[in-house]
Amino acid sequence: MGKQLRLGAFLLGCGHHSAAWRHPDSPVERLGDITYYESLARTAERGKLDAVFCADGHSVREPESGASWFLEPITALTAMARATEHIGLVTTISTTFYTPFHAARLLASLDHISGGRAGWNVVTSMFDQEARNHGLDTMPDHAARYERAGEFVDVALALWDSWSDDAIILDRRGRFADATKIHRIDHEGKNFRVDGPLTVPRSPQGRPVLFQAGASEQGRELAARRAEAIYSVAYDLPSAQSYYADVKARIEHSGRDSSSVAVMPGLVTYIGSTPAEARAKKAELDRMLPTAQSIRQLSLFTGQNCETWDLDAPVPPLPDPELFDGPQGRYATILRIVEKDSPTVRELLGTLAAGGGHATMIGTPRSIADEMESWFVNGGADGFNLMPPTYPHGLEDFVDLVIPILQARGLFRREYEGATLRENLLGPETLNRSESQTSSSMHPKTNNTAYKVHRHITS
Amino acid sequence: MGKQLRLGAFLLGCGHHSAAWRHPDSPVERLGDITYYESLARTAERGKLDAVFCADGHSVREPESGASWFLEPITALTAMARATEHIGLVTTISTTFYTPFHAARLLASLDHISGGRAGWNVVTSMFDQEARNHGLDTMPDHAARYERAGEFVDVALALWDSWSDDAIILDRRGRFADATKIHRIDHEGKNFRVDGPLTVPRSPQGRPVLFQAGASEQGRELAARRAEAIYSVAYDLPSAQSYYADVKARIEHSGRDSSSVAVMPGLVTYIGSTPAEARAKKAELDRMLPTAQSIRQLSLFTGQNCETWDLDAPVPPLPDPELFDGPQGRYATILRIVEKDSPTVRELLGTLAAGGGHATMIGTPRSIADEMESWFVNGGADGFNLMPPTYPHGLEDFVDLVIPILQARGLFRREYEGATLRENLLGPETLNRSESQTSSSMHPKTNNTAYKVHRHITS
Numbered sequence: 012m013g014k015q016l017r018l019g020a021f022l023l024g025c026g027h028h029s030a031a032w033r034h035p036d037s038p039v040e041r042l043g044d045i046t047y048y049e050s051l052a053r054t055a056e057r058g059k060l061d062a063v064f065c066a067d068g069h070s071v072r073e074p075e076s077g078a079s080w081f082l083e084p085i086t087a088l089t090a091m092a093r094a095t096e097h098i099g100l101v102t103t104i105s106t107t108f109y110t111p112f113h114a115a116r117l118l119a120s121l122d123h124i125s126g127g128r129a130g131w132n133v134v135t136s137m138f139d140q141e142a143r144n145h146g147l148d149t150m151p152d153h154a155a156r157y158e159r160a161g162e163f164v165d166v167a168l169a170l171w172d173s174w175s176d177d178a179i180i181l182d183r184r185g186r187f188a189d190a191t192k193i194h195r196i197d198h199e200g201k202n203f204r205v206d207g208p209l210t211v212p213r214s215p216q217g218r219p220v221l222f223q224a225g226a227s228e229q230g231r232e233l234a235a236r237r238a239e240a241i242y243s244v245a246y247d248l249p250s251a252q253s254y255y256a257d258v259k260a261r262i263e264h265s266g267r268d269s270s271s272v273a274v275m276p277g278l279v280t281y282i283g284s285t286p287a288e289a290r291a292k293k294a295e296l297d298r299m300l301p302t303a304q305s306i307r308q309l310s311l312f313t314g315q316n317c318e319t320w321d322l323d324a325p326v327p328p329l330p331d332p333e334l335f336d337g338p339q340g341r342y343a344t345i346l347r348i349v350e351k352d353s354p355t356v357r358e359l360l361g362t363l364a365a366g367g368g369h370a371t372m373i374g375t376p377r378s379i380a381d382e383m384e385s386w387f388v389n390g391g392a393d394g395f396n397l398m399p400p401t402y403p404h405g406l407e408d409f410v411d412l413v414i415p416i417l418q419a420r421g422l423f424r425r426e427y428e429g430a431t432l433r434e435n436l437l438g439p440e441t442l443n444r445s446e447s448q449t450s451s452s453m454h455p456k457t458n459n460t461a462y463k464v465h466r467h468i469t470s
Numbered sequence: 471m472g473k474q475l476r477l478g479a480f481l482l483g484c485g486h487h488s489a490a491w492r493h494p495d496s497p498v499e500r501l502g503d504i505t506y507y508e509s510l511a512r513t514a515e516r517g518k519l520d521a522v523f524c525a526d527g528h529s530v531r532e533p534e535s536g537a538s539w540f541l542e543p544i545t546a547l548t549a550m551a552r553a554t555e556h557i558g559l560v561t562t563i564s565t566t567f568y569t570p571f572h573a574a575r576l577l578a579s580l581d582h583i584s585g586g587r588a589g590w591n592v593v594t595s596m597f598d599q600e601a602r603n604h605g606l607d608t609m610p611d612h613a614a615r616y617e618r619a620g621e622f623v624d625v626a627l628a629l630w631d632s633w634s635d636d637a638i639i640l641d642r643r644g645r646f647a648d649a650t651k652i653h654r655i656d657h658e659g660k661n662f663r664v665d666g667p668l669t670v671p672r673s674p675q676g677r678p679v680l681f682q683a684g685a686s687e688q689g690r691e692l693a694a695r696r697a698e699a700i701y702s703v704a705y706d707l708p709s710a711q712s713y714y715a716d717v718k719a720r721i722e723h724s725g726r727d728s729s730s731v732a733v734m735p736g737l738v739t740y741i742g743s744t745p746a747e748a749r750a751k752k753a754e755l756d757r758m759l760p761t762a763q764s765i766r767q768l769s770l771f772t773g774q775n776c777e778t779w780d781l782d783a784p785v786p787p788l789p790d791p792e793l794f795d796g797p798q799g800r801y802a803t804i805l806r807i808v809e810k811d812s813p814t815v816r817e818l819l820g821t822l823a824a825g826g827g828h829a830t831m832i833g834t835p836r837s838i839a840d841e842m843e844s845w846f847v848n849g850g851a852d853g854f855n856l857m858p859p860t861y862p863h864g865l866e867d868f869v870d871l872v873i874p875i876l877q878a879r880g881l882f883r884r885e886y887e888g889a890t891l892r893e894n895l896l897g898p899e900t901l902n903r904s905e906s907q908t909s910s911s912m913h914p915k916t917n918n919t920a921y922k923v924h925r926h927i928t929s
């Protein structure tokens with residue numbers, strides 16, 4: 012069997028199109044209802060996806076136009092863990108607002124509860140409004156945030172390794188654990204002081220799987236050093252290829268095997284039995300978007316007076332980037348969308364409203380599978396971070412219509428290969444060990460009594 | 471129906487006797503297995519208990535002699551929430567190590583996930599070893615900790631109230647929420663600066679139920695001002711009565727109705743079909759206690775050389791408290807146990823090893839029900855925080871043998887009265903409102919659409 016795609020579902024509200032909640036069929040009444048998320052996770056597991064993923068933020072933005080956030084992700088994913096058996100559960104935790112002891116403890120506990128399926132999307136957060144819920148006036152600057160993030164991850168890894176695999180003995184007439192195998196970490200760094208050990212004994216994966224999603228220089232460096240999977244952003248294959256080549260080179264440069272790190276760009280899909288039906292699905296959502304506000308935003312993003320534009324006419328020609336003095340990243344994305352898709356103004360607003368600059372594939376299950384395969388075989392992606400424009404239908408369409416085609420082509424698993432997220436995401440040969448144990452290899456995971464018992468019970 | 475007992479189960483490892491894990495039947499292999507805790511919660515729910523409760527600590531102590539901690543409590547209780555339908559879920563969160571935004575968010579999310587069954591045991595933590603996992607050299611002093619705790623709780627309450635009950639509109643052609651009903655809190659205090667609002671919209675209970683367990687002057691004052699239930703410690707009825715009278719007076723003094731706050735002392739029960747069988751259950755556990763270490767501890771606690779004492783002879787006479795210059799609290803407890811129960815040395819060690827100074831009732835289901843009733847009707851307790859010496863058997867015995875007697879006497883519910891923890895614990899007339907909404911009473915909980923939908927789905 013050749014190399015296969017890695018696929019995760021990025022769960023967010025009623026879907027990634029910002030008008031998704033306005034659709035008559037939308038599950039918006041269920042945003043506070045955990046059974047909604049559990050059923051999404053079960054659908055994703057039916058599709059044999061590697062993981063479900065929850066983003067997180069620490070401030071409420073524009074509550075009139077949709078849910079900023081609803082449930083806190085660690086608790087929501089814990090419930091999803093208990094509603095599923097195989098799929099990975101990736102939670103976002105901000106290194107700017109948490110501390111490593113809390114984060115390591117919560118993740119290790121989720122890893123136990125899920126039988127080894129926890130992952131951590133390491134983010135540094137963005138908004139001053141978030142900082143002001145955590146005692147700060149403004150966000151620390153970008154460099155300081157990433158410096159803290161690097162130290163934070165190092166401390167979390169050390170805490171996860173603070174219990175050796177074989178620390179727990181359970182000798183009823185003797186010792187519960189071998190204290191010599193439970194180590195202090197005695198970390199004293201610029202940002203943190205943590206003695207350890209962790210209160211949560213070593214979890215099934217040892218170290219929950221690290222995801223990273225920062226695109227800046229520092230974000231890529233952290234990913235190169237520590238990530239096992241990367242959530243990236245690329246609107247088209249050339250930009251995906253350039254990002255892919257860049258981070259894979261950085262991973263090699265930092266002394267790691269780049270084939271053991273999965274690069275997963277975001278992917279918004281509109282799926283129909285004909286191309287026209289797929290386009291109609293997008294058009295239906297695009298029509299639900301309140302235009303006044305999006306047009307005002309678009310004026311900011313392009314430096315044009317978009318209020319005079321005809322919503323259903325093609326986007327007028329836009330000036331070269333050198334002539335635009337606003338934020339360049341967003342403007343480059345807009346130019347790319349216009350060049351690739353020649354959208355109407357309303358279609359452009361809709362594309363921006365669903366995932367922003369992420370890949371957007373609109374078509375039949377077969378044409379979407381073709382496009383995904385093309386990214387995969389042409390060095391654009393190891394897999395995708397699926398961002399369905401609507402939940403649950405957008406995900407159900409993908410699972411029921413696209414997955415079987417990928418499976419038939421040998422591009423995606425028919426059954427989960429391993430028991431843990433790491434085994435599934437990075438290959439069954441992956442061992443759930445700490446670095447120290449990888450080198451000594453005295454106590455492979457499978458010799459750990461508590462772990463075996465655990466696996467037995469939860470599987 | 472007269473006033474009824476409030477009963478919760480304090481889940482801890484293999485039970486509250488520190489030798490519980492050594493018992494041949496102990497579930498010690500399952501301490502990392504969430505199905506173990508789920509089945510305990512289901513047993514407690516079968517007994518119609520008000521809540522299950524998890525303690526929490528941030529350091530590993532003496533790992534050779536038993537599990538300090540295993541799963542992190544918020545994640546564990548989230549799983550338990552999904553395995554049950556009615557029972558409350560009380561998690562400990564330290565105000566010294568958390569920040570209010572995190573705590574309020576996690577608790578509100580647990581409240582959503584459980585359909586209104588979340589509670590919070592507010593503690594200030596104790597050990598320098600814990601502080602050193604959170605960036606501190608030593609614990610802040612007692613007064614500073616309680617000052618921070620008071621401000622912490624105030625901020626959490628304000629965050630929970632930052633979304634009005636009717637903030638969410640869900641008008642698909644208009645607004646998701648009414649921004650004028652989502653408030654910043656703009657808190658700037660000595661310990662915290664938090665702008666708000668909370669990212670998690672108002673949860674079914676509005677405010678998760680507040681528990682408090684501090685026995686000091688400051689602990690009692692915080693309880694008087696904020697707690698809806700109090701976990702207390704009392705070895706015998708007279709000390710329970712004196713604590714009960716003291717905190718009830720403080721509650722009244724702080725302008726609240728003391729009958730709406732449940733005082734729940736800890737209770738360790740050994741249950742047998744005869745008194746001898748019950749005593750044998752305790753003796754069996756006591757024999758499993760490694761004595762060398764406990765005897766050394768007892769020497770410290772009493773100022774005597776206990777190593778020369780005969781383990782199976784009665785405890786020798788002990789000097790008056792004035793003549794002992796070690797920690798007075800523990801010594802007073804020991805004198806009380808010796809006076810009340812005339813134990814052998816081994817029995818004393820066993821009693822101290824199970825809940826320390828908490829009430830210990832040993833006997834038949836009927837005699838235990840009698841004793842509980844006597845505490846209840848004589849102003850010693852509104853209910854109990856059950857601390858079975860062993861799990862699951864100690865809890866099963868209580869649920870199957872003692873609960874039916876309490877029910878037959880009209881002292882305990884046969885069915886859950888309400889849908890939320892607050893309704894069950896504090897009476898069905900209790901409304902899940904914020905203080906501001908209690909006074910305006912414009913938007914009682916039951917008019918909240920999202921909430922009704924939620925209740926419908928989860929019940």
Ligand SMILES: Cc1cc2nc3c(=O)[nH]c(=O)nc-3n(CC(O)[C@H](O)[C@H](O)COP(=O)(O)O)c2cc1C
Pocket residue numbers: 065066067068103105133134135136137223224225226227228229230231242243244277396
């Ligand atoms: C797919 C994806 C998901 C993300 N999820 C989050 C999130 O949940 N919370 C967050 O604060 N940032 C999130 N980010 C943003 C970041 O990971 C990162 O903090 C941000 O991009 C700033 O870092 P950078 O300057 O390195 O890009 C996400 C980014 C991507 C591509």
Ligand SMILES: Cc1cc2nc3c(=O)[nH]c(=O)nc-3n(CC(O)[C@H](O)[C@H](O)COP(=O)(O)O)c2cc1C
Pocket residue numbers: 524525526527562564592593594595596682683684685686687688689690701702703736855
């Ligand atoms: C039944 C009970 C449970 C407790 N649980 C915890 C706990 O889980 N974590 C903790 O740090 N303290 C716990 N405590 C202790 C405290 O609530 C409190 O922080 C400690 O007693 C110090 O405060 P004080 O000086 O007011 O007593 C508990 C106390 C009791 C009686």
